[in-house]
Amino acid sequence: MAYMHIGKDFTPPDVPGKVTGRIKYAEDYTREGMVYARLLTSPIPHARVIDIDASEALAMEGVLGMLTADDVYPDGEPQSTGLKMLTNEPTLVGEPILAVAAVDEKTAETAISRISVTFERLPFVLDPLDSLQPDGADAYNGGNTFVFRQGFAVEKWTSDQVASLRAGNEPTAEPQQTVEYGDLEAAFGESSYVYEGTFTNAGYPHMSMEPRSALAYWEDGKLYLHGGSQSLTAFADGIAGVIGVPKEDLVFVNAATGGGFGQRARAGSIPVYGVPAKLSQKINRPVMMRVTREEEFTIGGARQGLTGWIKVGFKPDGVMAACDLWIVSDNGGKGGGADAYSAADCISVLYQADAVRFRGTAIGTNTAHRGAQRGPGQNQIAPIISPILDAAADELGVSRFDIRKINTPMTGDVGGPQRTPFTSAYMPETLDLAAEQFGWEERQSRRRRTNGSKVIGLGIGQGYHNAGRSGMDGIVMMGPDGRLKVHNGVGNLGTYSYASTSRAAAEVLKMPWERVDIVTGRTDLHLPITSPQDGSNSIFTNTRTFYGAAQDMLAKMKEIASGDLGGTPEDYDISNERVHQIADESVGMTFGQVAARALELGGKYTGSSDLPEELAEWTQISVSRLAGTAFMGVFHDPRHEGNPPGFTVSCIEIELDTETGKYEILDLINVADSGTIMHPKGMENQLVGGAVWGIGLSGYERHLYDPQNGMPASTGYWQSKVPTFLDTPVKIQTGWVDLPDPENPVGARGVGEPAQGSVSAALTAAISDALGGHIFGASPITADMIINHVAGTSEDSKLLAQNNFRG
Amino acid sequence: MNQKLTRRRFIKGVIASGAAATTTGAWYSATGQDRPSGFVERLIRINVNGQTRSVDVEPQETLASTLRYKLGLTGTKLGCNRGECGACTVLVDDTPTYACSVLTHSMKNGRIETVEGLESANGDLHPVQQAFVEELSPQCGYCTPGQVMAAVGLLRANPSPTREEARAAMAGNICRCGSYDSYLDGVMRATELIG
Known part of the structure; x- marks a missing residue:
């Protein structure tokens, strides 16, 4: 289909501001009378605050006030997992205890140093398996796990059960959660190759470039909050509840966000924004809370670590018959997510196994706050499963490419334990395109070729994430100048989907892009609700809403024109910013004239009546404030059917030095199936960015804690090993199949998360290939692990340790 | 019986044991707000984007702090404030330099360029x-x-x-x-x- 905007490159309006430094992030703002907050954070991993003596600090000149957990939770702290604004019950080092506001940061910091906090120190634990031991410490006050709707609980295994898992055996303890489909026993019975083993995924921090600094002030009864989020209106909608301010009295200002990666999507993951808001309310001054890199490590969150056991069976022809997965999740100090379940879901989707069973138990540790991080679960399992597929292929005499093609999901298939049908699935085409562009077959002759201590490894991998939601709202406006204003609540975290999704509205109305304004960046511009911008959903979700809002405006245009010029709406079409009769294009009105007429008519044409009944409360507030000001198109998106998947396929060639354990990525391609491509340059960015994340997951990123004191040792970029320019290839190839999804009006789906998983899968497979097919069952695979393997030194004693000093 | 300890006592213990206290203090130390003994001139002139700017500088103040919080040049970002990420990179005499890791007082003879100084007078991008x-x-x-x-x-x-x-x-x-x-x-x- 020939589009005017879809699939075409453009410059998103915020890009010039990014290269000139003009665009403002939260900490770039100032406000008349602004003062500064500093946090006192827990220096120990698990404790209870017994007493706070701040008398000396509060008597200091320039100190304006203090905020404690007792202030923000007068009825007591929530007895659940999840970060709190402030706490008297810290369960990890760095958790905010209190905040002080002062005229400058020097005074605030000095005041912090003069506050005496008496802690009752409690036992701490850094590894979920240690906590499962009968005498293991519990990370939380009340247990080591949290059961939904029941509260904290204690989960213990026998020492033999823990030791058995550590020895590589199937866990025999009762899992907290079991989900399965198919006849597992029968499917394994049909298998001629069965792999069974344990694995570990280290968790690691999000490390967004922009720390979670925030500025807050109150004016005329409204709270103005400058912060950084992934999801502008969805986040604002939630943070209003966290802070306890009515939605209509919150103005959230967020023009740009310095990285999200999952942990800035929802208000519950950044409750610390409530600190400057509450302090500002208390002392009646604007409060800037600057967050350091070390503080960002704690409040910025981390990926869940997984310790698991996996058994996979393949039929003689390479078909995956069964997968049995048992995972102990590291939920960190504040609870975690559903990564383990998503790992099982991913295997079911990508490899279409006849039978899948997932068993899981989630255990807290006194380590970083865990939560969603780019492909949570799907991307941890990607580097684990890929070398297993290769081992099966080698054993069964099937090529490594064919075993993926044999098991590929396709349109018409279902996936996951819920057996949900795909809206579309073009994985076969994606596999073919990746292999063709990379020259996969031609490169096979180089496989395991040696040059001194160096050896070539080839890897292919696949990534998946559900990539689309629905049920959100859209608003478009037009004044007598005829310019289209797309009120867009999608966050600006660097994907440019706030701009790409707006182009769906421009497409419907055939508007030149230079005549379109995106209204975004602060909620007092009256924006519709969106889904939280996570789960690779924005492109699918919000092209639906803005397409629908523009369709509403188009229908109203035709009504107005036919009312004034005769005929019926069906007699009219649009072109060149005019609505005109199809039979006689000279009979028509410019868009500006239609908008002016809409203002005269009022009612439904300006959002004053006949609104969709299902609009979210947030959207209703925005529409009520826009009503009567301009011509309005408004839309509530009904729910779609099925699972819109985001798929990627990656191929990698590495040269691994068996003497150093290091490798160079000689070539890498990342190819997507994400429906119709909205914005090729933006697509490339997601694919190359995902590739870098995949390299980090497979090779570098980690969590380090001092086992004696529970202190985090990887609070910075260097220690946590975020990939740099030099860890990535000189050039990354990208591609896409560009086939439309039927559940989206322009055919688009998301891709951000699988773009990491496929590269991680391919890189781990390439390392395994270079080492003769050795399966580490781990991410990351560090240089010393490779050296130890080559030297024949066993890593087994540490393979199932989380948050340790390995590597 | 649970052991009780104060935060101060704990930090003393950590320092004595050689472990690093990582939770607070990085901002404070990076902005150099501990005044050293002896006289240090505070009002200095530095050349930023071709202009001589007079600025009141604390003795241990970093260039990034001066640019962002004294001169309003917020294009220079602070990602880590510890010389790891490069978000604060500026040019000093044409050499890329981490502004978080040099003291403003050492810049008196340097020619500093920030991202705000790259556009031409007519607004053309570099x-x-x-x-x-x-x-x-x-x-x-x-x-x-x-x-x-x-x-x-x-x-x-x-x-x-x-x-x-x-x-x-x-x-x-x-x-x-x-x-x-x-x-x-x-x-x-x-x-x-x-x-």
């Missing part, structure tokens, strides 16, 4: 900025001013780098979004624009 726009190099954009300055420094020293040379030269600048490939596309495009 070729590196223009190339980064054309190649959509930024993602979240927080590291972008530092990437721009590192690239400008590279191209002044070597106007025709290979892609490999550009990668090595830019290696001091982290991009958590992983947009390295797009930044390298931008640098190579800039070499064409510069001609």
Whole structure:
């Protein structure tokens, strides 16, 4: 289909501001009378605050006030997992205890140093398996796990059960959660190759470039909050509840966000924004809370670590018959997510196994706050499963490419334990395109070729994430100048989907892009609700809403024109910013004239009546404030059917030095199936960015804690090993199949998360290939692990340790 | 019985044991707000983007703090404030420099350039900025001013780098979004624009 905007490159309006430094992030703002907050954070991993003596600090000149957990939770702290604004019950080092506001940061910091906090120190634990031991410490006050709707609980295994898992055996303890489909026993019975083993995924921090600094002030009864989020209106909608301010009295200002990666999507993951808001309310001054890199490590969150056991069976022809997965999740100090379940879901989707069973138990540790991080679960399992597929292929005499093609999901298939049908699935085409562009077959002759201590490894991998939601709202406006204003609540975290999704509205109305304004960046511009911008959903979700809002405006245009010029709406079409009769294009009105007429008519044409009944409360507030000001198109998106998947396929060639354990990525391609491509340059960015994340997951990123004191040792970029320019290839190839999804009006789906998983899968497979097919069952695979393997030194004693000093 | 300890006692113990206390204090120390003994001139003049600016500088104040909080040049970002990420990169006498890791007092004889100083008087973008726009190099954009300055420094020293040379030269600048490939596309495009 020939589009005017879809699939075409453009410059998103915020890009010039990014290269000139003009665009403002939260900490770039100032406000008349602004003062500064500093946090006192827990220096120990698990404790209870017994007493706070701040008398000396509060008597200091320039100190304006203090905020404690007792202030923000007068009825007591929530007895659940999840970060709190402030706490008297810290369960990890760095958790905010209190905040002080002062005229400058020097005074605030000095005041912090003069506050005496008496802690009752409690036992701490850094590894979920240690906590499962009968005498293991519990990370939380009340247990080591949290059961939904029941509260904290204690989960213990026998020492033999823990030791058995550590020895590589199937866990025999009762899992907290079991989900399965198919006849597992029968499917394994049909298998001629069965792999069974344990694995570990280290968790690691999000490390967004922009720390979670925030500025807050109150004016005329409204709270103005400058912060950084992934999801502008969805986040604002939630943070209003966290802070306890009515939605209509919150103005959230967020023009740009310095990285999200999952942990800035929802208000519950950044409750610390409530600190400057509450302090500002208390002392009646604007409060800037600057967050350091070390503080960002704690409040910025981390990926869940997984310790698991996996058994996979393949039929003689390479078909995956069964997968049995048992995972102990590291939920960190504040609870975690559903990564383990998503790992099982991913295997079911990508490899279409006849039978899948997932068993899981989630255990807290006194380590970083865990939560969603780019492909949570799907991307941890990607580097684990890929070398297993290769081992099966080698054993069964099937090529490594064919075993993926044999098991590929396709349109018409279902996936996951819920057996949900795909809206579309073009994985076969994606596999073919990746292999063709990379020259996969031609490169096979180089496989395991040696040059001194160096050896070539080839890897292919696949990534998946559900990539689309629905049920959100859209608003478009037009004044007598005829310019289209797309009120867009999608966050600006660097994907440019706030701009790409707006182009769906421009497409419907055939508007030149230079005549379109995106209204975004602060909620007092009256924006519709969106889904939280996570789960690779924005492109699918919000092209639906803005397409629908523009369709509403188009229908109203035709009504107005036919009312004034005769005929019926069906007699009219649009072109060149005019609505005109199809039979006689000279009979028509410019868009500006239609908008002016809409203002005269009022009612439904300006959002004053006949609104969709299902609009979210947030959207209703925005529409009520826009009503009567301009011509309005408004839309509530009904729910779609099925699972819109985001798929990627990656191929990698590495040269691994068996003497150093290091490798160079000689070539890498990342190819997507994400429906119709909205914005090729933006697509490339997601694919190359995902590739870098995949390299980090497979090779570098980690969590380090001092086992004696529970202190985090990887609070910075260097220690946590975020990939740099030099860890990535000189050039990354990208591609896409560009086939439309039927559940989206322009055919688009998301891709951000699988773009990491496929590269991680391919890189781990390439390392395994270079080492003769050795399966580490781990991410990351560090240089010393490779050296130890080559030297024949066993890593087994540490393979199932989380948050340790390995590597 | 649970052991009780105060925060101060704990920190003393940590320091005595040689472990690092990582929870607070980085901001304080980085902005140099502990005044050393002896007289240090506070009102100094520094050359920023071709203009001489008089500024009241604390003895241990970093250049990044001065630029952002005294001169309002917030294009220079602080990602780590500890010399790891490069978001605060500026040019000092054409050399890419982490502004978080040099003291403003040491800049009295230096020629400082920030991202705000790159555009021409008529508002035209610098070729590196223009190339980064054309190649959509930024993602979240927080590291972008530092990437721009590192690239400008590279191209002044070597106007025709290979892609490999550009990668090595830019290696001091982290991009958590992983947009390295797009930044390298931008640098190579800039070499064409510069001609």
